[in-house]
Amino acid sequence: MSVTGSPDLSSSEARTPAARTPDPATPSTPASDVVVPEYVQPPDRSTLPLVFTAPRRGKPPVHWADLDPTQRRSAMEAAGHRAYRARQLSAHYFEGLRADPATWTDLPVAVRGELASTFMPPLLTPVRELTCDDGDTVKSLWKLHDGALVESVLMRYPDRVTMCVSSQAGCGMACPFCATGQGGLQRNMSTAEIVEQVVDGARKLAAGTLADAEAGRTPRVSNVVFMGMGEPLANYKAVSGALRQLTTPNPDGLGMSARGITVSTVGLVPRIHELATEGIPVTLALSLHAPDDELRDELVPVNTRWNVDEVVDAAWEYAKTTKRRVSIEYILIRDVNDQPQRAEQLAKVLRRRGTWGWVHVNLIPLNPTPGSRWTASRRRDEDEFVRRLQARGVPVTVRDTRGREIDGACGQLAAGSADIDAAETVPARRG
Numbered sequence: 149m150s151v152t153g154s155p156d157l158s159s160s161e162a163r164t165p166a167a168r169t170p171d172p173a174t175p176s177t178p179a180s181d182v183v184v185p186e187y188v189q190p191p192d193r194s195t196l197p198l199v200f201t202a203p204r205r206g207k208p209p210v211h212w213a214d215l216d217p218t219q220r221r222s223a224m225e226a227a228g229h230r231a232y233r234a235r236q237l238s239a240h241y242f243e244g245l246r247a248d249p250a251t252w253t254d255l256p257v258a259v260r261g262e263l264a265s266t267f268m269p270p271l272l273t274p275v276r277e278l279t280c281d282d283g284d285t286v287k288s289l290w291k292l293h294d295g296a297l298v299e300s301v302l303m304r305y306p307d308r309v310t311m312c313v314s315s316q317a318g319c320g321m322a323c324p325f326c327a328t329g330q331g332g333l334q335r336n337m338s339t340a341e342i343v344e345q346v347v348d349g350a351r352k353l354a355a356g357t358l359a360d361a362e363a364g365r366t367p368r369v370s371n372v373v374f375m376g377m378g379e380p381l382a383n384y385k386a387v388s389g390a391l392r393q394l395t396t397p398n399p400d401g402l403g404m405s406a407r408g409i410t411v412s413t414v415g416l417v418p419r420i421h422e423l424a425t426e427g428i429p430v431t432l433a434l435s436l437h438a439p440d441d442e443l444r445d446e447l448v449p450v451n452t453r454w455n456v457d458e459v460v461d462a463a464w465e466y467a468k469t470t471k472r473r474v475s476i477e478y479i480l481i482r483d484v485n486d487q488p489q490r491a492e493q494l495a496k497v498l499r500r501r502g503t504w505g506w507v508h509v510n511l512i513p514l515n516p517t518p519g520s521r522w523t524a525s526r527r528r529d530e531d532e533f534v535r536r537l538q539a540r541g542v543p544v545t546v547r548d549t550r551g552r553e554i555d556g557a558c559g560q561l562a563a564g565s566a567d568i569d570a571a572e573t574v575p576a577r578r579g
């Protein structure tokens with residue numbers, strides 16, 4: 149689920165509505181004046197079909213990050229080496245972030261190259277790398293083994309580093325405001341292709357690529373958000389595998405806290421229930437974008453399969469099972485879903501499920517895709533939307549956006565680079 153180039157949910161930098169100055173030109177309507185929202189026909193309509201099953205394309209080569217520890221030992225033995233070498237190799241990859249076999253000094257020189265080529269085939273070829281926000285944001289465009297293009301974004305904040313990853317090449321969910329959705333679904337990414345994006349971010353940090361780290365401290369990737377290209381829960385097997393690789397302690401995994409990981413979805417209800425039982429209590433971000441079925445059918449076409457009540461119920465169940473607060477993502481689109489009445493309706497929809505502790509609303513100013521007639525809300529409408537939610541006691545923040553000047557909306561970079569020649573690729577980084 150991609151929305152913008154700034155998908156950090158836990159941001160202490162999220163613009164707090166309370167800090168806003170109310171626009172005096174905006175008349176405030178009492179909360180009791182709830183009226184049924186007038187339906188506004190969205191200016192664009194998606195004509196793309198929903199695609200739940202990814203086209204079958206040549207699978208990427210199997211990588212060390214596709215295997216669990218047991219499979220790694222078996223694979224190592226099958227390759228003619230002692231099983232304990234598996235743990236050594238894992239320590240180099242997950243813990244030391246060392247890609248160059250020359251640095252694997254506890255392994256015999258004669259086998260290092262063979263292990264690298266057998267178990268760590270290159271999966272992501274860098275195509276473009278763009279930096280903004282004074283060097284705190286790095287957006288990468290990758291070419292996969294079959295030529296598909298995907299994006300990832302590394303964002304450094306004062307108190308953490310967030311990596312936004314893609315889970316599919318393209319997307320089959322056809323959201324009409326989204327550049328990725330307009331390109332359709334090319335294929336699912338493998339577990340290792342997802343993990344490699346995070347490992348690359350960690351290597352960039354270790355190499356000091358981002359804006360100056362505090363003296364003597366190497367920052368770590370503390371947060372991973374599945375908000376790049378693709379609908380993560382439509383590629384459930386690979387994504388749940390990646391969640392295991394990210395959260396398994398070193399040296400068999402990256403050792404991240406599940407609390408630092410967010411999986412975003414447009415609302416594939418059966419998969420939300422499945423995710424709740426994985427035993428990996430990541431944060432769920434539900435991209436709602438409209439509180440009523442009529443509008444949500446247009447903005448989020450999967451709503452025709454699982455409607456507002458069903459997806460909000462699933463999110464509530466997820467919060468109850470995992471004890472993790474759910475984030476409701478709501479892109480504000482001018483004159484489409486940003487009316488005061490919709491704020492009131494959103495508050496009602498969420499309140500029906502219980503007290504506010506289970507949920508938080510994250511408002512996202514639309515980052516329009518090129519050529520689209522859809523645009524971000526006026527500031528006064530955004531402020532009024534926030535005020536209405538606050539008046540109903542709904543926890544709400546407005547997301548601080550990152551990367552807008554570098555085709556920040558996810559999918560824009562890939563869409564604008566479909567004809568990239570291999571000659572444009574940048575040198576692979578060794579770490």
Ligand code: SF4
Pocket residue numbers: 149150151319320321322323326327328329330376377378379414
């Ligand atoms: S089309 Fe896919 S990537 Fe784009 S917003 Fe919808 S779910 Fe996310």
